[in-house]
Structures are given as structure tokens and as C-alpha cells.
Amino acid sequence: xxxxxxxxxxxxxxxxxxxxxxxxxxxxxxxxxxxxxxxxxxxxxxxxxxxxxxxxxxxxxxxxxxxxxxxxxxxxxxxxxxxxxxxxxxxxxxxxxxxxxxxxxxxxxxxxxxxxxxxxxxxxxxxxxxxxxxxxxxxxxxxxxxxxxxxxxxxxxxxxxxxxxxxxxxxxxxxxxxxxxxxxxxxxxxxxxxxxxxxxxxxxxxxxxxxxxxxxxxxxxxxxxxxxxxxxxxxxxxxxxxxxxxxxxxxxxxxxxxxxxxxxxxxxxxxxxxxxxxxxxxxxxxxxxxxxxxxxxxx
Numbered sequence: 001x002x003x004x005x006x007x008x009x010x011x012x013x014x015x016x017x018x019x020x021x022x023x024x025x026x027x028x029x030x031x032x033x034x035x036x037x038x039x040x041x042x043x044x045x046x047x048x049x050x051x052x053x054x055x056x057x058x059x060x061x062x063x064x065x066x067x068x069x070x071x072x073x074x075x076x077x078x079x080x081x082x083x084x085x086x087x088x089x090x091x092x093x094x095x096x097x098x099x100x101x102x103x104x105x106x107x108x109x110x111x112x113x114x115x116x117x118x119x120x121x122x123x124x125x126x127x128x129x130x131x132x133x134x135x136x137x138x139x140x141x142x143x144x145x146x147x148x149x150x151x152x153x154x155x156x157x158x159x160x161x162x163x164x165x166x167x168x169x170x171x172x173x174x175x176x177x178x179x180x181x182x183x184x185x186x187x188x189x190x191x192x193x194x195x196x197x198x199x200x201x202x203x204x205x206x207x208x209x210x211x212x213x214x215x216x217x218x219x220x221x222x223x224x225x226x227x228x229x230x231x232x233x234x235x236x237x238x239x240x241x242x243x244x245x246x247x248x249x250x251x252x253x254x255x256x257x258x259x260x261x262x263x264x265x266x267x268x269x270x271x272x273x274x275x276x277x278x279x280x281x282x283x284x285x286x287x288x289x290x291x292x293x294x295x296x297x298x299x
Contacts, residue, residue, distance in 0.1 A: 014070060021112050023105040025097035026081035030109055034074030041142045043075045044118040046126030048148070049211050050175035052084055053077035055198040056123055060279040065287035072299070073119070078109060082206030089205050096209035099217040103132035110140060119294060120144040123279065124178065124250070125214040132220065134236050143297050144236065145290055147243045147278060150253035151220040171208055172199045180276035181247040222260045240266045241293050245274030245281060
């Protein structure tokens with residue numbers, strides 16, 4: 001596949017369908033753009049807490065460079081249960097899926113859309129979900145682009161602080177400090193206003209459940225294979241691009257995850273002059289990195 005820049009190329013507008021996928025772990029709202037093209041992988045996205053597929057990824061997928069890529073690949077956006085626009089409130093007493101269970105909803109999505117394999121593109125909590133999916137179902141994953149992944153369990157001190165202080169009142173502030181570094185929080189007031197609006201637009205009861213699930217995650221426990229040694233350790237076997245902005249609160253977590261990954265399969269992209277969300281701050285640079293990533297896999 002050659003992706004060439006062309007001023008003559010018409011704007012690509014793929015068919016869009018929205019479907020509800022029933023799984024043993026809850027109902028998942030998905031948006032499919034384009035149609036599955038034979039055995040070609042589908043770009044599958046998963047958003048972070050406080051966001052849905054639109055607020056997390058629109059700035060990236062609306063960029064002309066990603067529009068070009070979408071001429072060759074269809075895209076499946078997954079919304080975590082209850083996080084989509086205008087979602088109904090999840091009934092009191094319902095058990096929200098764990099992060100591991102969210103990963104196990106993905107095979108049901110693939111089956112419904114007849115998707116054989118994916119390029120995963122995910123942020124934060126979604127990156128954790130897709131990493132878990134890649135560990136459990138390696139045959140379905142050709143590559144992963146994981147932004148702001150934190151593969152470690154929540155520090156119990158932070159968890160206890162959230163528990164004691166009460167969740168609901170603090171959820172928007174907690175998410176803002178999860179998504180953005182202090183410099184952006186204090187200096188980019190327009191961006192903070194926009195994302196507080198996005199966070200408040202989500203069904204707050206459902207959001208609280210998703211946040212609790214994320215903060216209850218367990219360690220992924222991936223291990224770096226020893227040079228020339230045992231390859232049966234728990235690790236992601238697909239090519240993986242780890243992305244983080246240099247102003248992100250997730251820098252340390254991403255660098256730590258990189259140190260645990262197979263260095264022959266993993267690349268770390270630390271984006272300079274970039275805040276908490278590379279797909280928002282520097283969509284052109286991220287689209288370029290994604291294009292080179294999939295070209296490197298032979299497409």
C-alpha cells in the first residue's frame with residue numbers, strides 16, 4: 001500500500017453504521033466506518049475514561065492524513081458500556097464489567113462485524129483494554145498503538161483517597177488530572193472548558209462505574225523476554241507503538257510499560273511539545289506515526 005499526498009484526492013466519506021453488540025458483560029455501542037475489506041485488518045479504537053469515541057478520536061480521524069488512511073482501512077469505534085452519547089442510565093444493582101471483562105467484549109464485536117484482525121488504537125483506559133485483548137487473543141491483533149497506557153494496578157493510597165472523599169463530586173476533576181498535565185490544566189483554559197463539557201455530557205452514573213472499573217484494574221504483568229531466552233513469558237507478541245506526550249501525566253507509566261515489553265516488537269514515541277492527549281494536541285504527527293507503523297507491517 002502506498003499512501004501518497006494528493007491535492008486532487010476527493011474527500012473520502014465512508015459508509016457509517018452504528019450497532020449495539022450484546023455481550024455476556026453488557027451492551028456495547030459501536031460505530032463502523034467503511035466496510036471490512038477482505039482479510040485486511042480493521043482499525044479498532046477504544047477511548048479513555050471521561051470520553052467516548054467521538055470526543056477522544058474526532059480530532060485525529062478528521063485530520064486529512066487519517067482521512068487518507070481510511071481509504072484503505074475501515075474503522076470500528078468501540079464505546080465502553082454506557083459511555084456513548086445519550087446513553088441510558090445503567091440500572092442500579094447492575095455489575096459493571098471489570099477491565100478484563102471489557103477486553104472480552106471485543107471478540108463479540110469482531111464476530112458481529114465479521115472482522116478477522118485489527119490494528120488497535122487506544123488511549124488510557126482503552127489502551128489497557130486493548131493490551132489485555134492482545135494478550136488474550138494474539139491471533140486477532142496485527143499491531144497496537146497504545147497512548148498513555150498505565151499497565152499497573154491503581155496505587156492503593158490513591159484508591160483509598162477516592163473512596164473516602166466520595167466519587168461523584170470529584171469525578172470530573174479526577175478525569176481532568178488523569179488526561180492532562182499541570183501545565184495544560186493551568187494555562188490552556190479553553191481546552192479545559194471543552195473537555196469538562198465533554199466529561200459532563202456523559203451519563204454521570206455510567207461514567208462513575210467506568211472510572212471505578214478502571215481504578216480497580218489489576219497489573220497486566222507483562223514481562224520482557226530475556227535475550228535469546230524463554231519466549232514463553234507473558235508479553236505482547238504483536239508490533240506495538242507506545243505513544244505519550246512529554247507533558248502528559250502518563251509519562252512515567254508509559255516508560256515503565258516500555259521497559260517491560262519485548263524491545264524487538266516495541267517502539268516508544270515520546271512526543272515533544274505535546275500535552276496529555278497527542279491525538280488532540282498533535283493529530284498530524286500522530287497520523288504520520290500511525291501511517292509509518294502500518295506501512296512497516298507491510299500495508
